[in-house]
Amino acid sequence: MMKANANVAKVATLVSDSSRAAILTILLDGRFHPVSDLAYMVGITPQTASYHLAKMTQANVIDVESQGRHRYYGISNQEIAQVMESFLQVAPPVEIKSLKQSNEEKALRHARTCYDHIAGNLGVKLKTSLMNQQFLVEKDNEFHITSDGEIFFNTIDIDTNKLKKKRRMFCSKCLDWSERRHHIAGALGNAMLEKFLELEWIERVPKSRALKITALGGNGLNEMFGVDP
Amino acid sequence: MMKANANVAKVATLVSDSSRAAILTILLDGRFHPVSDLAYMVGITPQTASYHLAKMTQANVIDVESQGRHRYYGISNQEIAQVMESFLQVAPPVEIKSLKQSNEEKALRHARTCYDHIAGNLGVKLKTSLMNQQFLVEKDNEFHITSDGEIFFNTIDIDTNKLKKKRRMFCSKCLDWSERRHHIAGALGNAMLEKFLELEWIERVPKSRALKITALGGNGLNEMFGVDP
DNA sequence: TCCATATTTCGATGATAATCGAAATATTAA
DNA sequence: TTAATATTTCGATTATCATCGAAATATGGA
Numbered sequence: 001m002m003k004a005n006a007n008v009a010k011v012a013t014l015v016s017d018s019s020r021a022a023i024l025t026i027l028l029d030g031r032f033h034p035v036s037d038l039a040y041m042v043g044i045t046p047q048t049a050s051y052h053l054a055k056m057t058q059a060n061v062i063d064v065e066s067q068g069r070h071r072y073y074g075i076s077n078q079e080i081a082q083v084m085e086s087f088l089q090v091a092p093p094v095e096i097k098s099l100k101q102s103n104e105e106k107a108l109r110h111a112r113t114c115y116d117h118i119a120g121n122l123g124v125k126l127k128t129s130l131m132n133q134q135f136l137v138e139k140d141n142e143f144h145i146t147s148d149g150e151i152f153f154n155t156i157d158i159d160t161n162k163l164k165k166k167r168r169m170f171c172s173k174c175l176d177w178s179e180r181r182h183h184i185a186g187a188l189g190n191a192m193l194e195k196f197l198e199l200e201w202i203e204r205v206p207k208s209r210a211l212k213i214t215a216l217g218g219n220g221l222n223e224m225f226g227v228d229p
Numbered sequence: 230m231m232k233a234n235a236n237v238a239k240v241a242t243l244v245s246d247s248s249r250a251a252i253l254t255i256l257l258d259g260r261f262h263p264v265s266d267l268a269y270m271v272g273i274t275p276q277t278a279s280y281h282l283a284k285m286t287q288a289n290v291i292d293v294e295s296q297g298r299h300r301y302y303g304i305s306n307q308e309i310a311q312v313m314e315s316f317l318q319v320a321p322p323v324e325i326k327s328l329k330q331s332n333e334e335k336a337l338r339h340a341r342t343c344y345d346h347i348a349g350n351l352g353v354k355l356k357t358s359l360m361n362q363q364f365l366v367e368k369d370n371e372f373h374i375t376s377d378g379e380i381f382f383n384t385i386d387i388d389t390n391k392l393k394k395k396r397r398m399f400c401s402k403c404l405d406w407s408e409r410r411h412h413i414a415g416a417l418g419n420a421m422l423e424k425f426l427e428l429e430w431i432e433r434v435p436k437s438r439a440l441k442i443t444a445l446g447g448n449g450l451n452e453m454f455g456v457d458p
Numbered sequence: 459t460c461c462a463t464a465t466t467t468c469g470a471t472g473a474t475a476a477t478c479g480a481a482a483t484a485t486t487a488a
Numbered sequence: 489t490t491a492a493t494a495t496t497t498c499g500a501t502t503a504t505c506a507t508c509g510a511a512a513t514a515t516g517g518a
Contacts, residue, residue, distance in 0.1 A: 011319055017505085035464075046465065047465090054466085069463065087312070090308045265494065297485055297486065300495065
């Protein structure tokens with residue numbers, strides 16, 4: 001019994017340092033980042049960043065990809081994203097001390113990446129819309145796509161058969177810390193994120209994991225999904 | 230952004246110490262325990278236990294109830310149970326080094342308490358059975374009871390109307406670390422645990438959060454739920 | 459080859475936290 | 489009132505960890 005606790009403690013330890021928590025939060029944007037950028041964004045030296053990144057890499061929390069002298073670090077594992085989101089459920093709310101902070105918080109609540117899929121109000125609305133139109137139905141820990149759903153996704157150029165063949169959950173749930181409801185994760189969640197970026201319905205915000213909905217996207221989401229962003 | 234991370238780090242810190250993780254795991258049995266017992270079970274002195282219990286009480290992770298010279302500590306908040314279960318998802322598996330440990334692990338996987346409801350294989354099978362018989366249906370983050378379900382629960386003396394009036398979720402999901410599927414939490418989950426204990430279908434195992442299914446319980450669960458424990 | 463850049467490693471420092479012996483406090487039983 | 493028990497508090501000790509300056513290593517451009 002003590003061993004299991006030691007393992008739980010070990011995982012919690014990885015998140016319990018404020019620098020590592022900051023790094024992991026940045027990496028929830030789904031991107032891979034070089035050491036120097038992470039160090040700068042968190043406000044620590046590259047040596048300290050390197051120390052923490054090595055620790056998390058060794059624990060299989062994050063991955064590293066080398067390109068020449070650059071080392072790019074990113075989250076490799078959706079379970080870590082879910083642990084971070086579940087922490088944000090129970091973490092005390094941040095005290096907002098400036099208008100800038102308030103706007104940033106709102107932007108994250110509105111739409112953001114959660115590792116490799118869309119989270120926030122947009123993510124939850126998308127799920128609700130797909131459920132209401134019976135393109136998806138819920139069963140156990142996963143959504144199942146309907147025939148109508150397959151037709152629908154094909155009209156926006158998402159090949160659901162191809163997604164099903166991937167070695168990951170097709171369409172799982174992720175509990176959203178800001179909305180307290182689920183949004184769509186898994187292969188379908190990822191495909192939607194990539195497609196909307198491609199269609200320029202959404203775009204990434206520099207140095208943030210917030211997602212901005214474009215005017216084009218507002219129209220597209222309304223028209224195709226019946227979602228008012 | 231850094232503030233949010235500090236809050237996440239703060240919560241993770243509470244679990245990151247092996248003594249506190251051990252205490253929290255013991256408290257997942259849903260019982261309240263005195264300081265001296267917790268100290269003994271974890272293998273630390275009462276002073277150390279007192280130090281950790283004070284820390285977690287101050288952070289509203291656990292509650293304390295005084296009775297004379299005794300201070301009884303227990304979990305007051307289902308979210309903490311869910312955080313612990315989610316950690317167990319990503320914690321590396323325990324290396325089994327004895328037959329006793331293996332049996333303990335199996336017992337926990339088979340049936341255990343998760344704070345105030347049934348978890349493990351039994352918990353998941355109960356949920357599946359209730360879904361298959363259409364006593365419960367899934368919608369968003371919660372199960373909804375059907376008319377047939379209300380009739381069913383009343384036959385085993387669980388008053389679902391009364392449960393709905395409680396100030397908590399009626400029938401939420403909790404993702405089971407051992408089965409990787411959901412079991413039933415919330416008011417209904419708690420009522421089922423209490424009723425099965427009352428009916429002597431299950432009984433608590435001393436010094437463990439495992440639950441033992443009795444012969445009587447095996448029959449009852451089979452007959453009433455169609456569950457083979 | 460030399461220089462610039464990115465990252466890692468080393469070692470020292472300082473901070474923080476968990477531990478427990480001793481003592482204090484609170485409660486209860488005799 | 490005294491003694492026993494349970495728990496908390498205090499203070500000292502020890503261990504661990506995050507930090508960064510300096511140096512080393514690796515890669516790439518001139």
